[in-house]
Amino acid sequence: MTDWSANQYLKFKNERTQPAIDLVNRICVESPKKIIDIGCGPGNSTEVLGRRFKGAYIAGVDNSEHMIAEAKKNYPHFDFSLCDVGGDLLGLDKDFDIVFSNACIQWVPNHRLLLKNLLGLLGNGGVLAIQIPFNFNEPIQQIIDEIRTSEKWTGYFPWKRPYHTLNPSEYYDIFSEIATDFEVWEVTYYHVLKSHEDILEWYRGTGMRPYLSALSEEMKPLFEQDVLNGVIHSYPQQKNGDVLFRFPRLFLMAHPI
Template sequence: MDWDPALYRRYEDERTRPAAELLARVPLASARRVVDLGCGPGNSTELLARRFPEAQVLGVDNAEPMLADARKRLPEARFELGDIARWQPAGEAPDLIYANAALQWVPGHEQLLPRLFGLLAPGGVLAVQMPDNRQEPTHRLMRELASQAPWASHIGDADRVRTELLAIGGYYDLLAPEAADVDVWHTIYQHRMASAAAIVEWVSGTGLRPFLDPLPTELRASYLQAYAQGVESAYPARSDGRRLLAFPRMFIVARRPA
């Protein structure tokens, strides 16, 4: 996908809030090796570097434009191009594997999460946050339009664009048998957005990318126009003129036995 770091950063405060709340629940007093899977432009990696100033911090992403931004932002950390589905530590096992809003793009969670958990050092922590908004109007509209002409032939199977998450208890069951502790929770953020257009802009930097990228220029414009009309109806103005964007997110923090 054609990730745009500048567009992603436009709502950086809102995107970083769940990253900080995930990190706040990580039960580590210190760490020597920390990995940020799906690091994007480095906003979450910066949180990790501040929390663990003595650690070797590695950010991994599959988009070079994101990595270029991350290197400028945090030159003291190391960043590398990589695929989360196949990633392995090159040296010693990490004390923290942290993945903020990244694993929802990777299929096969029944194998992926136990594999990542097994890569940790003794006493290490796997910390994951994933948007759980496939059934929100923003994302239902994406798929509904993508299944219609003239866009469907370019986009393909819209239901397979993003991984279907397990129920929260399913992730607990995957990790609990081998873990010293598993903490799972679900939060629905209510982001105050200036307009329906602002909501479209927000998702244009993330969830809309797999739908827009395959479209030729003229069809991209018509898809966005139809999508904006749907968002305008689905998110009515509140008493102050703003729109509330409900954004469910799932959190998982699992610690290996020491």
């Protein structure tokens, strides 16, 4: 898969950052000294942490060189570095007051092990706070899945994109064994976009990446046009021409035992 594009991702910076703001505002830790942002991307969520917890040491990690470069350029006062959170976390400290992750771990397999490892980065009294897109049943995801498996396109995608996100009940059961004072909740955002093309533009930076990276430059616009046709059919325009892009997100918060 090609590296992430920070420019593409940040085309909807405000909408992508709002869940991070909402999650940060739920964190009740008095004067945290050390915070880590897991899957920090271009640093927009790290900036939210910095505004909320002034004076704390804040680190951000991501497995994308382009994202880390963008984060270092825009927010040089934070400590950014490359790290694959789905791999070895032994190089990270184990005394963070807050382990935070906004829209990242849906790309990482084995959430039972991952959550255990992330909790292991916390010191006494620390908190793990996570937000995950939870839009499997939304039209945009169903459109892409239907197109991917259609006779026209199935030969281009012999693999099936793995979905690592679990359901709320499964997360609850995991936390009941490895954490204390844990919460699981869901929020649905209605992002106001100006056109159907904006939905396509949004997904170019995230959910469509595995498919676009598997296609030639010649085939990419054809695939995108099929997705756009489905979007036009499934998302009605408002009276003023805007389009409401419904986007459920799952939130997880827990303290280590």
